[in-house]
Amino acid sequence: MRILLLGSNGQVGWELQRALAPLGNVTALSREGNGDFSGDLTQIEAIVATMRRLAPNVIVNAAAHTAVDRAESELEKSSAINSSAPEVLAAEAKALGAWLVHYSTDYVFDGSGTRPWQECDSPGPVNVYGRTKLDGERAIQQSGCRHLIFRTSWVYAARGTNFIRTMLRLSAERDNLRVINDQYGAPTGAELIADTTALALRQSVAQENNCGLYHLAAKGETTWFDYARHLISAARDAGWPVRTADDDIQPITSKEFPTIAKRPENSRLDTSRVEATFRVKMPEWRIGVNRTLNEILACELKGGRT
Secondary structure, eight states, X not given: OEEEEEOTTSHHHHHHHHHHXXXXXXXXXXXXXXXXXXXXXXXXXXXXXXXXXXXXXXXXXXXXXXXXXXXXXXXXXXXIIIIIHHHHHHHHHHHHTOEEEEEEEGGGSOOOSSSOBOTTSOOOOOXXXXXXHHHHHXXXXXXXXXXXXXXXXXXXXXXXXXXXXXXXXXXXXXXXXXXXXXXXXXXXXXXXXXXXXXXXXXXHHHHTOOOEXXXXXXXXXXXXXXXXXXXXXXXXXXXXXXXXXXXXXXXXXXXXXXXXXXXXXXXXXXOHHHHHHHTOOOOBHHHHHHHHHHHHHHHHHHTTOO
């Protein structure tokens, strides 16, 4: 199997390099490319040339414009990367007879209600990021190419910038923290996303079926506030220099912490379809979070940050 991986330096892309390696020959490209091939989704002609030269059996697109607040003022860039590029990738995948794997987000929904969102629920994005990601989904679905689209949420990894690292930094710097307590979701590890992708891709390519849209997230739910309390308590027990006492982590509402882009309050995703189709079981969110937190702390504490 010849696999082209785009967005290889991101949280999910980095884990995909490992997870996809047993499936075949992986050409992993970041935005900078590698000299011979382009990985910059804003350079469509170069991307098309790369795909045609490599002629992959599988194209995995882990690249995206994920700066949610900046997307509000960067509509052209967000649309180019999240909407236009996937449309081109899908057209080329169809021409090559290749599979396209693409990642989307819970932000395609408006965040209303309390039940987990299903794939069949009507989208209603409330910000530019969500709208451009939804446009990308639809372009792929309408292209007629064989595809797997995975919507996920609250992604973290040992690598890169994410909520875990932010809480570690802030808890070591501040006596008090205020964290949003009215947005619900399941923290989902890049490792889980990558491993599930590899499993699903192997089954789909071998059986020539399972094409479609899936929700991929860890089990359970939490708020950013309870997520922060869990992280800080575990970090303190592991020897991290926490200044913030548990009682000094204060819950606040989204209105008390306004952002440029509106965030959905309900980011719960129903994963029944991906579990049934690929015969997998999504783990409870704390399992992956604890593992990643321990990995980060082991590295940071060993490096002298005690």
